[in-house]
Amino acid sequence: MLGRYRFRGLKRSYPDVPLVSVAIELAQAEHELVQQAVEDGNVAALAASVARDLTNLPPGYLAPRDMGEAAVALGSRFGFEVELFGEQQLVEMGCGGVLGVGAGSVEESMIIKLSYVPDVPTTTHLGLIGKGITYDSGGISLKPSDPMHLLMKMDMGGAASVLAAFTAFRALGVQTRVTGWLACAENMPSGTAYKLGDVLTARNGTTVEIKNTDAEGRIVMMDTLALATEERVDAIVDVATLTGAAMRTFGHLTAALIGNEDGLIAAVAESAKRTGEQVWQLPLERQYRKQLDSEIADIANLGGPNAGSITAALFLEEFVGGTPWAHLDIAGTMQSDSDDGWRSQGLLVSAQEYLLIWRGILSHLYRAVQRESMMYIDMPTRTDIERIAAARDEVCVSVYLPTNPAAHSTEHDLLRARALFDRALEQVRGIADKSVVQAIEEHIEGLLEHAEFWFDLGRSLAVFVTQDRLIEFRLPHELEEHVVVSDRFSITPLLRATTFPQSAFVLAISQNENRLVEVMADAPPRRVEVAGVPQDAASAVGLRSISGRSAYGRLQGDEGRKVRLTQYARAVDHALRPILNGESLPLIVAATQPLLAIFKGVSGYAHLAADELRGNADELTDAQLAEGAREILDGIYEAELKDLHGTFLERRQEGRASTDLSDLARAAAFGALSVLAVDMGAEVAGSVSEDGSLELGGDHDAIEEIARLALASGTRVLSVRGSDMPGEVQVAGILRYAV
Numbered sequence: 001m002l003g004r005y006r007f008r009g010l011k012r013s014y015p016d017v018p019l020v021s022v023a024i025e026l027a028q029a030e031h032e033l034v035q036q037a038v039e040d041g042n043v044a045a046l047a048a049s050v051a052r053d054l055t056n057l058p059p060g061y062l063a064p065r066d067m068g069e070a071a072v073a074l075g076s077r078f079g080f081e082v083e084l085f086g087e088q089q090l091v092e093m094g095c096g097g098v099l100g101v102g103a104g105s106v107e108e109s110m111i112i113k114l115s116y117v118p119d120v121p122t123t124t125h126l127g128l129i130g131k132g133i134t135y136d137s138g139g140i141s142l143k144p145s146d147p148m149h150l151l152m153k154m155d156m157g158g159a160a161s162v163l164a165a166f167t168a169f170r171a172l173g174v175q176t177r178v179t180g181w182l183a184c185a186e187n188m189p190s191g192t193a194y195k196l197g198d199v200l201t202a203r204n205g206t207t208v209e210i211k212n213t214d215a216e217g218r219i220v221m222m223d224t225l226a227l228a229t230e231e232r233v234d235a236i237v238d239v240a241t242l243t244g245a246a247m248r249t250f251g252h253l254t255a256a257l258i259g260n261e262d263g264l265i266a267a268v269a270e271s272a273k274r275t276g277e278q279v280w281q282l283p284l285e286r287q288y289r290k291q292l293d294s295e296i297a298d299i300a301n302l303g304g305p306n307a308g309s310i311t312a313a314l315f316l317e318e319f320v321g322g323t324p325w326a327h328l329d330i331a332g333t334m335q336s337d338s339d340d341g342w343r344s345q346g347l348l349v350s351a352q353e354y355l356l357i358w359r360g361i362l363s364h365l366y367r368a369v370q371r372e373s374m375m376y377i378d379m380p381t382r383t384d385i386e387r388i389a390a391a392r393d394e395v396c397v398s399v400y401l402p403t404n405p406a407a408h409s410t411e412h413d414l415l416r417a418r419a420l421f422d423r424a425l426e427q428v429r430g431i432a433d434k435s436v437v438q439a440i441e442e443h444i445e446g447l448l449e450h451a452e453f454w455f456d457l458g459r460s461l462a463v464f465v466t467q468d469r470l471i472e473f474r475l476p477h478e479l480e481e482h483v484v485v486s487d488r489f490s491i492t493p494l495l496r497a498t499t500f501p502q503s504a505f506v507l508a509i510s511q512n513e514n515r516l517v518e519v520m521a522d523a524p525p526r527r528v529e530v531a532g533v534p535q536d537a538a539s540a541v542g543l544r545s546i547s548g549r550s551a552y553g554r555l556q557g558d559e560g561r562k563v564r565l566t567q568y569a570r571a572v573d574h575a576l577r578p579i580l581n582g583e584s585l586p587l588i589v590a591a592t593q594p595l596l597a598i599f600k601g602v603s604g605y606a607h608l609a610a611d612e613l614r615g616n617a618d619e620l621t622d623a624q625l626a627e628g629a630r631e632i633l634d635g636i637y638e639a640e641l642k643d644l645h646g647t648f649l650e651r652r653q654e655g656r657a658s659t660d661l662s663d664l665a666r667a668a669a670f671g672a673l674s675v676l677a678v679d680m681g682a683e684v685a686g687s688v689s690e691d692g693s694l695e696l697g698g699d700h701d702a703i704e705e706i707a708r709l710a711l712a713s714g715t716r717v718l719s720v721r722g723s724d725m726p727g728e729v730q731v732a733g734i735l736r737y738a739v
Contacts, residue, residue, distance in 0.1 A: 252332050
């Protein structure tokens with residue numbers, strides 16, 4: 001369908017014979033799979049055609065206001081919301097980039113906001129940005145030739161691709177929230193046009209010196225990028241016909257890809273490959289940033305004569321903050337000189353619209369954001385660990401391996417896992433009969449073939465296999481490779497994952513906003529959606545301001561403000577309870593006084609951290625919250641270790657602590673241990689019977705055997721670094737009573 005595409009919107013007759021139907025013959029077994037592929041292909045082709053139709057329209061038929069009307073119509077048809085921001089609103093919003101570029105045209109400039117919300121709950125939010133210059137003359141820096149001017153109706157191709165993408169999201173069942181911003185303007189020369197030497201102010205307050213009015217795409221996009229970061233999207237992908245340098249470098253077949261986050265870049269590149277697109281990553285070489293220095297403003301809109309695609313991307317990066325971001329420069333791939341497969345002659349927005357809407361790209365981008373903002377973690381509970389520790393079978397396979405949640409590491413993780421499983425299976429074949437070997441092989445192969453699982457990983461993976469079942473846990477911090485085949489599972493590495501808090505919730509609360517962030521040891525922070533939480537203090541009490549009088553005039557001044565802040569804090573606490581109920585993670589509060597003390601006074605959460613993050617919650621990014629929270633978690637860890645050391649020394653003087661393996665084995669068997677600490681790297685060959693008798697030597701680890709017995713009797717078992725052990729011994733126990 002795409003290969004036969006022709007723009008026919010303004011012709012009175014069409015010489016081509018239209019494609020009416022396509023018949024595909026296939027075996028019955030393939031029918032369902034192919035049917036789904038055909039349906040997805042139809043959705044994608046329709047969206048691609050929408051983008052191509054918009055891009056081929058003459059500029060007299062598609063001004064920014066027409067783009068807005070088209071978006072409204074498409075939103076109503078395909079199930080997404082549209083907001084239009086005209087020039088007066090852009091003035092109020094401080095979007096000086098879009099206003100400046102469009103100042104020379106009689107056509108009103110506009111930012112178009114598109115909002116897709118899936119039918120299922122989601123905590124992930126992607127931002128798409130499209131450059132929408134509906135005609136680009138170059139402005140005062142007028143383009144040099146008529147043929148070039150003829151093509152400049154296509155300078156809104158990035159916006160067309162993003163708008164077209166939204167028409168397919170619901171039909172393809174995209175399960176993440178997506179918000180798009182289209183920066184639409186005409187770049188024309190006139191007495192009111194912006195000029196070389198002007199300074200424009202972006203939405204985020206950055207001032208920009210104009211050195212060339214034909215480098216206008218980055219100017220309009222700076223406002224939309226700033227708007228996206230204000231909404232705290234998890235990742236941004238922008239699409240723009242941005243630089244002639246990209247076209248001169250790659251021609252009409254390959255788009256330039258550049259960004260600030262390797263995982264997201266890899267996801268986009270992988271998706272492009274799967275959809276027949278050609279992209280090539282350019283380095284975001286920050287040494288070139290000095291080319292954009294300005295003596296009169298924060299930044300200039302043009303660099304030197306070389307590396308134009310990179311300096312343009314460096315300019316855009318100024319407006320994304322720390323948000324993961326990928327930039328597609330499609331200046332070259334916007335057009336095709338001849339028919340070539342799905343690429344038909346003419347203006348076609350390449351297939352960047354295809355790239356963004358195809359089920360693959362959205363699922364890969366979704367996974368990339370999930371992996372970077374929330375690793376997939378299956379933390380074992382105390383019951384899980386006790387069950388694994390107590391398991392016995394003819395063959396028990398334990399495999400631990402470090403993994404990487406980044407998209408580009410999926411293949412490496414799979415290869416490494418297969419190598420470790422092969423090592424384990426070699427041992428199994430030496431001790432078990434064929435039926436057991438076959439059953440374990442089937443469990444392992446099922447896991448290795450489960451592609452979705454390997455896209456969604458933490459920092460480590462623990463897998464436990466018998467002939468009857470396979471259990472896996474994706475863990476938040478890195479463990480060393482470990483393979484054990486025995487009649488029981490190896491549990492010491494797993495204990496390390498649950499010894500001390502590696503994660504926490506952070507509540508950043510001020511009278512203007514609040515947000516809950518989940519922090520993990522080695523992962524970027526993840527924003528947690530909280531149903532029913534008040535937006536701010538004023539909305540919590542039903543007033544415009546918390547400083548005014550109450551309805552009856554009884555509350556005012558500092559007294560009234562404190563009462564309303566208390567009401568607000570209590571409302572936030574109540575909204576958090578469904579999320580925190582049953583959790584044991586610390587809740588760390590980031591706030592200033594008096595709200596900090598007020599919230600701590602009303603919170604009913606049992607694991608509220610004693611320490612807090614001080615500072616204005618409005619000004620702290622999620623990354624800053626995570627950094628501060630990790631310092632507090634380290635402090636909790638150190639405090640618990642200090643308490644462990646002190647208690648151990650005190651109980652040892654009372655005859656209620658020991659480091660002797662025989663004593664500890666007997667105490668564990670009789671349920672006499674209160675706390676058992678083991679060196680996570682230590683092993684002592686030996687076994688322990690159910691009555692606590694210790695026998696050194698053999699295939700088992702005596703320390704782990706003692707830990708098994710201790711777990712079964714309700715002992716708190718800690719796996720720590722050797723340097724953190726009391727007296728730096730291999731094992732230490734605190735007794736409930738002397739044995």
